[in-house]
Amino acid sequence: MPAISHTINEQMESFKLHAQLEKDSIFITKLDLSQVRLNKDSRFPWLILIPELANLRELHEIPDILQSEVYREVHLCSKLLEELMEADKMNIAALGNLVPQLHIHIIARKHDDIAWPQPVWTKGAAIPYTRDEQDRLVNQLANRLDQ
Amino acid sequence: MPAISHTINEQMESFKLHAQLEKDSIFITKLDLSQVRLNKDSRFPWLILIPELANLRELHEIPDILQSEVYREVHLCSKLLEELMEADKMNIAALGNLVPQLHIHIIARKHDDIAWPQPVWTKGAAIPYTRDEQDRLVNQLANRLDQ
Numbered sequence: 101m102p103a104i105s106h107t108i109n110e111q112m113e114s115f116k117l118h119a120q121l122e123k124d125s126i127f128i129t130k131l132d133l134s135q136v137r138l139n140k141d142s143r144f145p146w147l148i149l150i151p152e153l154a155n156l157r158e159l160h161e162i163p164d165i166l167q168s169e170v171y172r173e174v175h176l177c178s179k180l181l182e183e184l185m186e187a188d189k190m191n192i193a194a195l196g197n198l199v200p201q202l203h204i205h206i207i208a209r210k211h212d213d214i215a216w217p218q219p220v221w222t223k224g225a226a227i228p229y230t231r232d233e234q235d236r237l238v239n240q241l242a243n244r245l246d247q
Numbered sequence: 248m249p250a251i252s253h254t255i256n257e258q259m260e261s262f263k264l265h266a267q268l269e270k271d272s273i274f275i276t277k278l279d280l281s282q283v284r285l286n287k288d289s290r291f292p293w294l295i296l297i298p299e300l301a302n303l304r305e306l307h308e309i310p311d312i313l314q315s316e317v318y319r320e321v322h323l324c325s326k327l328l329e330e331l332m333e334a335d336k337m338n339i340a341a342l343g344n345l346v347p348q349l350h351i352h353i354i355a356r357k358h359d360d361i362a363w364p365q366p367v368w369t370k371g372a373a374i375p376y377t378r379d380e381q382d383r384l385v386n387q388l389a390n391r392l393d394q
Contacts, residue, residue, distance in 0.1 A: 160322035193340035
């Protein structure tokens with residue numbers, strides 16, 4: 101991580117996860133800048149990466165000095181999920197139409213998943229993981245991301 | 248742009264735009280690395296940014312040395328479109344389920360657009376711009392991006 105200014109430091113210290121993201125996903129690990137979470141939808145292997153900076157809505161609002169760190173973390177998660185899930189395609193998106201706090205979707209797609217080839221949004225209700233599935237996946241991802 | 252290796256130079260030289268992207272969008276300008284195009288759908292102000300490198304499918308496949316340039320260009324387009332369209336929210340995504348060549352969607356969303364708050368994909372057929380609208384928008388965007 102680069103040396104950061106007082107202003108950015110304050111933005112980090114006043115970060116608080118949006119309640120909807122907290123409800124819909126499970127904490128996996130904290131990277132240098134971003135929190136990585138698993139979306140509670142067993143239909144698609146789906147990470148959500150949230151840079152821990154208050155008042156961020158758009159990708160282009162990320163402070164210049166932190167841009168390379170954010171994208172390093174996005175690429176790290178994308179590459180790992182692609183490998184673990186043997187994905188046919190990764191889908192990466194920052195939308196935020198419903199939850200304004202900047203969060204980046206990292207979704208492993210398969211040619212035989214229920215939404216293929218369409219995007220995963222608006223495909224009906226999420227199907228939660230069983231407790232065992234969820235614990236195993238969170239542990240596996242945390243172990244790999246913390247290496 | 249940073250100094251680039253022989254391999255990356257070859258990747259740049261052998262780049263060829265995918266026929267579907269060529270058909271569905273109009274050339275606006277070429278930035279240092281990426282081609283910027285306007286999606287032929289007047290329902291949403293929608294840019295498509297294509298880094299001119301052959302054989303790229305995933306964001307995490309962008310050569311390290313070019314990552315900051317790609318994201319600089321994404322942010323430039325996003326900020327400009329947000330401002331020109333007085334967008335309520337920007338949607339940025341790299342999906343590629345239908346067209347495998349890496350391309351990044353940069354879409355200005357409004358609270359009163361026909362898909363809000365859902366993503367724009369799978370919202371029915373595109374409505375083309377009139378020739379005048381299209382020319383005006385392409386010129387306006389090219390002028391601002393070429394500054």
